[in-house]
Amino acid sequence: MEMEMEMATPYEPKKNSEIRIFESTDDMATDLAEYISQVSEISVKERGYFAIALSGGYLVNLMRKLCEAPYSKTLDWSKWYVFWADERAVAKTHVESNYKLTKEGFLSKV
Numbered sequence: 001m002e003m004e005m006e007m008a009t010p011y012e013p014k015k016n017s018e019i020r021i022f023e024s025t026d027d028m029a030t031d032l033a034e035y036i037s038q039v040s041e042i043s044v045k046e047r048g049y050f051a052i053a054l055s056g057g058y059l060v061n062l063m064r065k066l067c068e069a070p071y072s073k074t075l076d077w078s079k080w081y082v083f084w085a086d087e088r089a090v091a092k093t094h095v096e097s098n099y100k101l102t103k104e105g106f107l108s109k110v
Contacts (some may be wrong), residue, residue, distance in 0.1 A: 018053060025062070033065040044079045055085040056098025060105050067109040077110045 024026040
């Protein structure tokens, strides 16, 4: 399936922004998994795919929650397109590679 090019819309700050404070990183990971799951489902229904840009680092650790039930069973991983937001200029097998971190910690499990 090819991604359709969409016209960029001007950025408008959210008027009803929200700050969330979590008791633990597990609570934060669960909330992030819920959010990504919902956005993914909506995107797949509306566009036929879900695209996400990952920056690596701690974000990948939080996203591991998506590899657990119920998310691992409900997300349509075949419709995901994953992009890198800030890959380091190192080999994919290098210890500091965001690609390696993401593949080993998240993508290889889905």
